[in-house]
Amino acid sequence: MSLLRIDSVYKNFGGLQALFDVSMNLEEGSISALIGPNGSGKTTLFNVITKIIPHDSGEIFFAGERIDQLPAYLIPARGIARTFQIVSLFRESLVWENVASGAFSKTRAGILSILFRIPRMRAEERRIKERTMEIIRYLGIEQLAERPAGMLPFGQQRLVELGRALISEPNMVLLDEPFSGLNPHESEILQEKVLEIRNQGITVLFVEHEMKTVMKLADRITVLNFGQKIAEGSPDEIRNNPQVIEVYLGKETEIV
Amino acid sequence: MSEKGFNYKDRARVVVVVCFIFLIALLFPLFSSPQVMNLAILGLIGAILTLGLNVFFGYCGQINFGAAGFFALGGYGVALLEEYLKIPFIISLPLAVIFSGIVVSLVSLFLVRLRGHSLALGTLAFSLAVYTSVARGFKNVTGGEDGINLKPLLLFDGSPVGEWFFYYLALATVVACCWLSWTLRKSRVGRAMTEIAQNELAALSFGVNISKYLRLGLILNSLMAGVAGGIFVKWIGWISPEYFGLMPNIIIVLALVVGGVGSIAGAVVGGIFIYILPQLMIRFAEISVLTYGVILCLSLLFLPRGIVGEIFNLYYTHRTKLNVSQSEGE
């Protein structure tokens, strides 16, 4: 069943066409990859889906509902969580607070229930803490829970970001270059986690440059170039697609 | 074993220290002269103001240069209600605070479209607008620069209430504001606010409606500042625009910077210190501006975390070293 449907999305940045007639369809429970050279519009597409930036035209549907007219802060409640290309943790907040922040959209305690210490709110806060520690233990970073997030080594910061995305029990996670900057060991651990996530029923869409990882993980690959979709299909199809080869190999010869 | 952050030993120490301070504060009037009591009351009012600012500046991370304008709303609220409607203090104080909250609730609708320096500027412009409205525009109502005299608060038998009443009122308010700030900070809403300060994009991506929480921060600021204003004018017995001009706004920000932005203890310490300062030095008025400027610059350059913040930092660093050497010894 289609979970995410992107219909003819356009985005122009003061003269630069970042997205041109991009359409995509994500099946529920799949792991999909979004690849393409630098500047091809991958992160822009993520930002448009999550409404961080407005798009010019086109429609986006999630679980059958139109989401492209929503303000950004209502997207997580629909079941979409993301990580960022450049790690965007709350650096002064503690690790557990960072992970807990992902639960914000699914919790409800407002200022009045907080001030009057209504039992429901205290129960909710306890539940948040429990779930936060569950996620932190699952990711193996328990001993770091009380550290300010900015002090963590890079690889562990990426795990915290993942935790933040997972805590809200999303239907779909968007991972923006989650493997970049990780050493092979860390990358392997993360790959396992991605598979486990999918096995729990969460749909995954990730951006990545490393072709080996992409081929290993993805059920379906979409290729962007200069803001346009140039190919889409299974790893085998993409591997043998002449246009894709030209885009990647052609670039390499230029650099050489 | 966590390296930074509280464990139960720290928690116990904090509780002990807080109780000790609270006990002293409770018994303070017993061994103080009226002059010292006056100082204490002014200091506590300063603490309330600074605690209010801490919610917006310390948690949400935006500077509010209009806190004295909120102070004015509370103060003039009480004064005008008493002057024209003869409403007793016990009722006029909460009414004035509500009034302050409502005004800011409306104004903040516009202000929160701004960020950073624009927001700071906008709050300053707001405060100037309040000031000139009160001093000139609504002169006939508010008495303009001459101000309004308030009647002293009376007990049932007609004798005037002593300074102890205002002291305990201010103290209770400080405690209440501290509790409110602490509960807020530990809650989901407080976390959302600090997230806005650290990374707006990420906060937005995880469900935080930034405008809404900035507004909330501003409103909480105005409520606390409003109470401070109400208590202040009844204690002084007089109100005039000079208490709400340009400099008072800056002084509130200065108090928080000196004490420690984001820290409740810092807000209290900074507030008391800055508001007692003028009373401690004779002829302070002349060098006040210069002194404030120097204090501000020195604070920013050498005590970036504020007095309280730097003390906590030293404590943590010391403890981390102890932990490391302990675990190395094992």
Added chain:
Amino acid sequence: MEIFIITLVGGLCTGVLYGLVGLGFMAIYNASKVINFSQGALAMMGGFTGYLLVFNGKLPAVLGIVLVAAIPMVCALGIGRFLAEPLVRRNVPPTTIMLATLGGALILEGVIGLYTNFSWFKTSLVFGARPVVWGMIRISPQYAAILIATAVLCISYWFLLNKTKMGLKIRAVGTGPYMAALLGIKLTRMRMLAWCISAGITGIAGFLIAPLMLSSALMGLPVVVNGFIAAIIGGFGKPMAAILGGIVLGLMIQFFTGYISSGFGEVLVFIALILVLAFRPQGIIGELE
């Protein structure tokens, strides 16, 4: 009609003062990304230097003008070099740097205030009291001087920034500091140069307006607020636009306080600011980022 002309010219002149402050403010922001809260205090220093030397010290106006520009430059160097730059290097949040410039402003105002007892600078008109007549319009020579000086300062600034090598370097430091550093341009030196130019212009503006406004040691903060607003109305990011914004602001305030009500001038300013930021945040001729 007479009143109209007076209000118009008055508004124009206070407006260009705010505009010049806004220009200086934007010049510093463009070069170093610092929100300089002491901009108004620099104008005040210009006014004060003029008051001290020209009106009281009987110094010839020509020499006076030089000092009126130079003294604020020294102050700006102090604030920029010893307050702003160290904090910029420490990578503190912009709010902190803004507060530091505010601290600098307070120090300047505090010192001058101490000396003058916070009373008004007593100034007199520099260019005599005989009105300049131009067709139907008769204006005081002070106003004429202000308008002429503003034009000269603007043209000089534009020329300096766009047609000289130094200006090119300053712009480079502002738009691409890493690249500029790689090219061998000394960042701090260029930034301080920008601060100086800004301070000189602002100081002269302060000197010119001092006879017309009630000037005192504390005038700096309201002036910088209005200068900032002028820059926003004109177009944040473009120094020249600040002059335009200043004129709009000055005229608006003058006509409002003159014809409608004098008590609510600041309320008008606040509302104007909110309206601009809500409906046209890029200002009149600015561009959205």
